[in-house]
Structure formats: C-alpha cells, structure tokens
Amino acid sequence: MRRRNLSLVLHAVAAEGPLSRAAVAGRIGLTRAAVSSLVDELVRAGLLMELGREQSGGVGRPGSALSLSDRGPAGVGAEIGVDHLSVAAVDLRGKVRARATAEGDNRGRPPEPVLKELGALLRRVGEAVHGEGLRPAGVAVAVPGLVARDTRTVVRAPNLGWWDVDPAAVLPCGPQLTVDNEANLGALAELWIGGNPAPRDFVHVSAEIGIGAAVVVDGRLLRGAHGYAGELGHVPVRPEGPRCACGGRGCLEQYAGEEAVLRAAGLTTTGRPVRLLADRAAAGDPDVLRALRGAGAALGIALAGAVNLLDPRAVVLGGALSRLSPWLLPSLERELSRRTAEAARPTVTVSGLGSDGPLLGAAHSVIRAVLDDPASYTGAAGEV
Amino acid sequence: MRRRNLSLVLHAVAAEGPLSRAAVAGRIGLTRAAVSSLVDELVRAGLLMELGREQSGGVGRPGSALSLSDRGPAGVGAEIGVDHLSVAAVDLRGKVRARATAEGDNRGRPPEPVLKELGALLRRVGEAVHGEGLRPAGVAVAVPGLVARDTRTVVRAPNLGWWDVDPAAVLPCGPQLTVDNEANLGALAELWIGGNPAPRDFVHVSAEIGIGAAVVVDGRLLRGAHGYAGELGHVPVRPEGPRCACGGRGCLEQYAGEEAVLRAAGLTTTGRPVRLLADRAAAGDPDVLRALRGAGAALGIALAGAVNLLDPRAVVLGGALSRLSPWLLPSLERELSRRTAEAARPTVTVSGLGSDGPLLGAAHSVIRAVLDDPASYTGAAGEV
Numbered sequence: 001m002r003r004r005n006l007s008l009v010l011h012a013v014a015a016e017g018p019l020s021r022a023a024v025a026g027r028i029g030l031t032r033a034a035v036s037s038l039v040d041e042l043v044r045a046g047l048l049m050e051l052g053r054e055q056s057g058g059v060g061r062p063g064s065a066l067s068l069s070d071r072g073p074a075g076v077g078a079e080i081g082v083d084h085l086s087v088a089a090v091d092l093r094g095k096v097r098a099r100a101t102a103e104g105d106n107r108g109r110p111p112e113p114v115l116k117e118l119g120a121l122l123r124r125v126g127e128a129v130h131g132e133g134l135r136p137a138g139v140a141v142a143v144p145g146l147v148a149r150d151t152r153t154v155v156r157a158p159n160l161g162w163w164d165v166d167p168a169a170v171l172p173c174g175p176q177l178t179v180d181n182e183a184n185l186g187a188l189a190e191l192w193i194g195g196n197p198a199p200r201d202f203v204h205v206s207a208e209i210g211i212g213a214a215v216v217v218d219g220r221l222l223r224g225a226h227g228y229a230g231e232l233g234h235v236p237v238r239p240e241g242p243r244c245a246c247g248g249r250g251c252l253e254q255y256a257g258e259e260a261v262l263r264a265a266g267l268t269t270t271g272r273p274v275r276l277l278a279d280r281a282a283a284g285d286p287d288v289l290r291a292l293r294g295a296g297a298a299l300g301i302a303l304a305g306a307v308n309l310l311d312p313r314a315v316v317l318g319g320a321l322s323r324l325s326p327w328l329l330p331s332l333e334r335e336l337s338r339r340t341a342e343a344a345r346p347t348v349t350v351s352g353l354g355s356d357g358p359l360l361g362a363a364h365s366v367i368r369a370v371l372d373d374p375a376s377y378t379g380a381a382g383e384v
Numbered sequence: 385m386r387r388r389n390l391s392l393v394l395h396a397v398a399a400e401g402p403l404s405r406a407a408v409a410g411r412i413g414l415t416r417a418a419v420s421s422l423v424d425e426l427v428r429a430g431l432l433m434e435l436g437r438e439q440s441g442g443v444g445r446p447g448s449a450l451s452l453s454d455r456g457p458a459g460v461g462a463e464i465g466v467d468h469l470s471v472a473a474v475d476l477r478g479k480v481r482a483r484a485t486a487e488g489d490n491r492g493r494p495p496e497p498v499l500k501e502l503g504a505l506l507r508r509v510g511e512a513v514h515g516e517g518l519r520p521a522g523v524a525v526a527v528p529g530l531v532a533r534d535t536r537t538v539v540r541a542p543n544l545g546w547w548d549v550d551p552a553a554v555l556p557c558g559p560q561l562t563v564d565n566e567a568n569l570g571a572l573a574e575l576w577i578g579g580n581p582a583p584r585d586f587v588h589v590s591a592e593i594g595i596g597a598a599v600v601v602d603g604r605l606l607r608g609a610h611g612y613a614g615e616l617g618h619v620p621v622r623p624e625g626p627r628c629a630c631g632g633r634g635c636l637e638q639y640a641g642e643e644a645v646l647r648a649a650g651l652t653t654t655g656r657p658v659r660l661l662a663d664r665a666a667a668g669d670p671d672v673l674r675a676l677r678g679a680g681a682a683l684g685i686a687l688a689g690a691v692n693l694l695d696p697r698a699v700v701l702g703g704a705l706s707r708l709s710p711w712l713l714p715s716l717e718r719e720l721s722r723r724t725a726e727a728a729r730p731t732v733t734v735s736g737l738g739s740d741g742p743l744l745g746a747a748h749s750v751i752r753a754v755l756d757d758p759a760s761y762t763g764a765a766g767e768v
Binding site: 146148155156201213215217222223224225226227228229230231232233234235236237238239246247248249251301302304305306308309310311312313335338339340341343344346 | 530532539540585597599601606607608609610611612613614615616617618619620621622623630631632633635685686688689690692693694695696697719722723724725727728730
C-alpha cells in the first residue's frame with residue numbers, strides 16, 4: 001500500500017507540479033500527515049525536491065512547493081537503427097540531459113560490434129549524466145525488429161540481419177536493461193509526451209526501411225499474444241503483388257518501405273534515403289512525387305483495414321513518415337476515406353516527435369517505471 | 385466494498401461450485417463470518433441456493449453446499465437476423481430454459497414490425513421463464529450492424545436496411561435493455577462459454593450476409609473508439625476489386641459474404657444460403673467448392689492482415705462460417721501461413737457454438753452483469 005501511495009504522490013506532482021504537500025493530499029485523497037511522510041521518503045530518495053517556501057494565498061502556514069527532482073534518476077534510452085545508433089538520457093521531468101549519436105550503416109554487421117559501439121555511447125552518456133548529479137535508473141533499447149513478449153530477445157530484425165540476439169549479453173547494463181520494438185516505443189512516446197491532449201486510442205505508424213506500427217487502446221499498448229503486434233508492414237495490400245522477404249506477397253512494405261519508394265522513384269542511395277526523398281519531393285521531382293503518391297495510397301489501403309478492424313480515434317504518422325507526410329497524406333487520406341465509414345473515420349496527424357520518437361519513448365519508459373514504483377528505484381543501474 | 389464482495393462470492397461459486405461457505409471463504413480470502421453474511425444476502429435475493437447438508441471429509445461441522453440458483457434471475461438474449469428472429473433465456477448457471485424463433489426474411493422490412501414481432505417472442509419466452517420460477521434480469525439484443533458505443537442505437541445495419549434505429553423505442557423491456565453488435569456478442573459467448581480452456585486473445589469471425597468480426601485482447605472485447613471495431617468485412621482484399629456497398633472496393637465481404645459466394649457459385653436462393661452451400665459442397669458440386677475455396681483464400685488474406693496487426697493466439701470461425709469451415713479452411717490456412725511469421729501464427733479453430741453464438745452471448749451478457757454486480761439485481765426487468 002505504501003509502495004502504491006509513493007507512486008500516487010509522484011504521479012500527482014508529475015502531472016500538476018509544483019504542488020504543496022496540502023495540494024498533493026487534496027489530489028490523492030490522503031491525510032496531510034500521511035502525505036508528508038511519503039514526501040519525506042521521496043525527497044530522501046532524490047525523487048522529489050522542495051522548491052522553497054511559497055507564499056500561500058489561502059489560510060494556514062505557507063507550504064513548500066514540491067517538484068520532481070532534476071538531479072534524481074535519469075532514464076537512458078538507446079536506439080539501434082539501420083543507419084545510426086543513438087543514446088539519450090532524460091531526467092524525471094522528461095528533459096533531455098545528454099545525448100550521443102553515431103551515424104553509420106549497420107546492415108549486415110554482426111550484433112557484437114554494433115552492441116559494443118552502442119555500449120561506448122551508453123558510457124559516454126552515463127558519464128555526462130553522472131556529471132550533472134543524475135543517476136541512471138535503467139536503460140531501454142529500441143530495436144527495429146520483433147522482441148518476444150516479456151523477454152529481451154530480438155527474435156528477428158531482418159533489416160539488420162539479426163536473429164535471436166540478446167543485447168543484454170554484450171551491453172554493460174545488467175538487470176536494469178529492457179529491449180523493445182522501436183514502433184512500440186515510438187507509440188508510447190506519443191502517448192506520454194506526444195500530444196496535447198495525448199491521444200489514447202490510436203494507431204501509430206513509423207518507417208525506416210521496414211514499416212512498423214503500434215496500436216494503443218484506451219491508453220495501453222496492445223502487444224499481442226507473443227509480443228509481435230503492429231506488423232502493419234506485412235499487411236497484404238495487393239495479394240498478388242511483389243514477393244516480400246517475409247514469404248508473403250504484396251505486403252505494405254513492398255509499396256511504402258523506404259527501399260520500395262526509392263525503387264519506384266528510380267533512385268539508389270547509400271545515405272539517408274528519407275532526406276533524399278524529401279529534398280527531391282520538395283524540388284518537385286515528378287518521379288519522386290509519383291512514388292510517394294503510390295506509397296501514400298498503399299499506406300491508406302493498409303490503414304483502412306486497420307481502421308475497420310480497430311476503430312481508433314487517430315492515426316499518427318511518426319518516424320521517417322512524419323518528414324514525408326506532405327507528399328504521402330493526400331493519397332493516404334483519399335484511400336482511407338473511400339474505405340472506412342464516416343462515423344468511424346479517425347483523424348490523421350503527424351507526430352511532433354519526428355524521428356526521435358522511439359529514442360525518447362525508450363528513455364521515458366525508464367522514467368515511467370520509476371514513477372510507477374518509486375520504491376524499486378535504488379539509483380544503481382549497473383555500470384552505465 | 386460489500387457490493388464487490390457479493391460479486392466475489394457469486395463468481396467463486398460460478399467458477400467452482402457447489403462450494404461450502406468455508407470453501408468460498410478460502411477461495412476469496414475473507415473470514416467465514418463475513419462470507420456467511422454475504423451468502424445469506426445472496427440466498428435471500430434468490431441468487432444462491434443451498435443444496436442441503438453435505439458430509440464433510442474434514443474436521444468441523446459439515447457445511448451446506450452452495451450453488452447458483454436455478455430459479456433466480458434469467459438472462460434473456462434476442463437476435464435480429466436477416467432471415468430469422470430468435471429469443472433465448474438462460475438461468476444463472478447458463479442453462480437454456482426457454483427459446484423461441486421466427487423464420488422469415490427481414491431484409492428491407494421497416495424496423496417497427498420486426499421489433500413488434502420480436503417483442504411477441506420476448507413475451508412468450510418471458511412467460512415461459514416466469515412459469516419456471518425465474519425472473520428476467522434484463523434483455524440483450526444482438527443486431528447485424530453497428531451500435532454506437534455506450535448507446536442502444538443501431539447506427540447502420542445495411543443488410544436489414546436500418547439506419548439510426550433505437551430498438552428500445554419499440555421493445556417492451558424498459559431500462560434493462562441493451563443492444564450490441566452480433567459479432568461482439570458471438571465473441572463474448574466464445575470467451576465465456578466457448579472453449580475449454582476458453583481463449584483470451586483471439587479474433588472471432590462470423591458471417592451471415594455480412595462478415596463480422598470481434599477482437600478479444602487479454603479477455604476483454606476491443607470495442608473501438610466509437611464502438612465500431614471488428615469490421616473485418618470491409619478490410620480491403622484486392623484494392624481494385626468489385627465495388628462494395630460501403631463505398632470501397634474489393635472488401636472481404638465482396639469475396640466471402642454469403643451473397644458473394646452464391647454469386648461466385650452461380651446460385652440464387654431465397655432460403656438459407658448457408659444450408660444450400662453446405663449441402664452442395666458436401667455433394668461435391670465443383671462450382672460451389674471453387675467458390676468456397678475463393679472465399680477461404682479471401683478470408684485468409686484479410687485475416688493475415690489482422691494477425692500481423694494484432695498477434696492473436698487464435699482465430700475462431702463462428703456463425704455460418706463454422707458450418708462451411710471444412711471447405712473454407714484449407715485455402716484460408718494456406719494464405720495465413722504464407723503471410724504471417726511462424727512464431728506469431730495463431731491456431732485456427734471452429735466455434736462449437738455454431739450459429740447460436742450471438743444469441744447465447746446476448747443471454748449470457750445479462751447473467752454476467754448480475755454476477756458482476758449482484759446488488760444491482762432487483763428481479764424486475766420491465767414487462768418481459
């Protein structure tokens with residue numbers, strides 16, 4: 001019960017702080033004395049800080065305003081992308097306090113050197129946050145692949161060429177390490193910090209080479225029985241279409257994945273294809289515009305199926321899709337309108353988090369775990 | 385708290401009864417004295433009955449075994465089908481105690497005469513259960529159309545030709561009336577009484593003229609933001625395929641709905657098409673076999689999308705599809721295997737409830753509401 005009440009106090013301050021002890025007591029329905037004891041424990045643990053006496057407009061002694069600590073735990077997020085590695089640390093308030101990125105093509109590289117390189121970035125960010133008086137509370141890693149439910153095993157990440165990889169075997173983060181699919185973490189970022197108000201029933205679609213999606217129902221991520229929900233990229237768009245690496249035919253990825261769009265535009269690149277496509281589209285390149293129209297239509301067809309099945313309130317385009325959205329949206333929305341009932345039609349929005357969604361979602365997932373169970377936070381996350 | 389504990393006692397007896405008071409106390413973690421007081425109230429309300437003294441093998445006084453009452457509340461379910469109206473009443477134990485059906489084509493009939501005819505069936509079943517000493521606790525109506533979330537309004541039931549119909553305006557059931565989509569109630573029946581063990585993460589697909597589906601995640605029906613989730617019939621199978629009444633093209637319904645299958649087999653009928661198709665298929669009619677193969681493949685393509693998106697543990701074919709499953713399953717499973725990852729592939733099963741699923745789900749939904757909140761049960765459900 002005390003564990004739960006500690007979390008209630010933290011969440012109250014997180015949602016509405018700075019708040020006085022009396023205000024917290026009012027919000028969560030406990031006595032002022034009970035709240036004071038909980039607050040004392042949270043201040044001692046470095047999770048709350050007192051901003052000093054504030055002048056109260058009401059009766060009674062002026063209270064000290066409480067705020068989430070900016071020197072307490074840090075949530076460390078890492079992202080293994082096909083063409084980059086990134087690490088970011090956020091404090092309890094969600095502010096990014098340190099960040100590191102290494103660009104480079106990770107396709108076909110064996111897991112160990114990639115994870116060692118990521119480990120070096122993690123150490124660099126860990127040192128930076130220690131230097132600011134923060135203590136890493138855990139590390140969450142976003143990967144472009146399937147992670148079996150309640151495990152840390154990357155079962156398959158075809159665009160990296162990884163099968164059954166356990167990042168915990170190489171990364172120096174000990175038991176405080178979690179691993180999750182990048183689309184899941186991108187959707188959680190949207191839920192936690194994306195909107196104002198944040199949507200609570202939505203399909204989040206993002207793309208790098210593959211196309212990932214995640215479904216949030218009533219504020220909860222739908223993970224699926226095995227942890228593999230959200231594979232929008234393999235929803236059939238044209239059942240007799242081009243062969244896909246998954247074994248199927250005509251999957252969405254064959255029409256709207258980065259490589260498919262490059263191919264349709266007659267382009268090749270070894271760099272970041274999204275930048276190339278966006279630049280060419282902005283310059284009016286007709287082949288690129290046509291390729292993006294086709295990708296948008298394919299996204300609309302696949303999303304029409306998802307909308308008919310799930311009836312979400314919103315569709316959110318994130319990751320690379322947010323950058324390309326000006327050219328994808330017209331055909332996407334046309335297909336969606338043709339194929340869904342007006343009463344059930346969701347709003348289509350573009351994520352404000354851009355390609356940072358999965359990385360921020362990873363970092364925030366660590367912070368959310370502390371807010372949800374502050375008693376479990378000890379301030380020691382392995383050697384990070 | 386007492387309301388909640390009354391429900392805990394009832395659910396314990398429902399799940400494992402007959403049970404002694406001591407056994408109930410053990411199951412739910414309350415004292416024997418507290419349980420006795422709760423049991424007394426439930427016996428007085430006619431929800432529990434004592435089966436008489438039982439010989440105890442253990443120490444202490446022999447206890448009286450408690451069972452759900454077979455003379456307490458009845459759950460009344462009704463179904464408005466395109467070619468039939470049905471009503472069934474079940475007791476607290478889930479046993480069907482009365483039933484009535486009227487065959488006849490309801491396509492294009494205005495709502496009022498259909499609902500009046502259903503009202504007559506409801507009265508007949510109401511009299512029958514009263515005669516058995518049961519008291520209707522409410523009426524739930526299954527309709528082949530969309531029902532807006534948390535309302536009783538049938539927003540659209542295209543195969544009946546109904547738009548914005550409120551059955552409560554005609555049916556004599558007062559405030560104890562609920563209305564829900566037939567596919568939702570079919571899936572709930574599967575969840576509550578369908579399997580052993582019942583699946584908790586599944587996609588339930590059923591068909592009459594339209595194709596309905598419902599998604600159950602972790603034992604809860606996914607209703608969607610507006611209440612319209614589960615429209616598998618309008619998932620695009622071939623985006624340039626035949627025009628659909630919904631405004632789209634190439635929807636699943638255009639390949640696997642009853643009328644589409646009849647058309648593909650070169651048949652017409654005014655009777656029950658499923659019976660005709662099953663009889664012809666059993667007799668080896670090659671046109672019917674080919675049409676069912678095509679329907680199965682289209683179902684497999686649409687379900688591959690659903691499986692990639694939702695990662696359910698099982699796909700359950702119910703309603704008319706259960707009867708046709710021998711001829712649908714081979715092509716359905718072939719498409720599903722080609723288009724889904726092996727690790728995420730669900731089992732495909734056929735509902736044992738057949739076409740009774742929605743009707744039984746409706747009746748049981750009333751009983752579940754009593755088990756979940758026995759204090760709300762007063763034994764008076766309007767004039768039924």
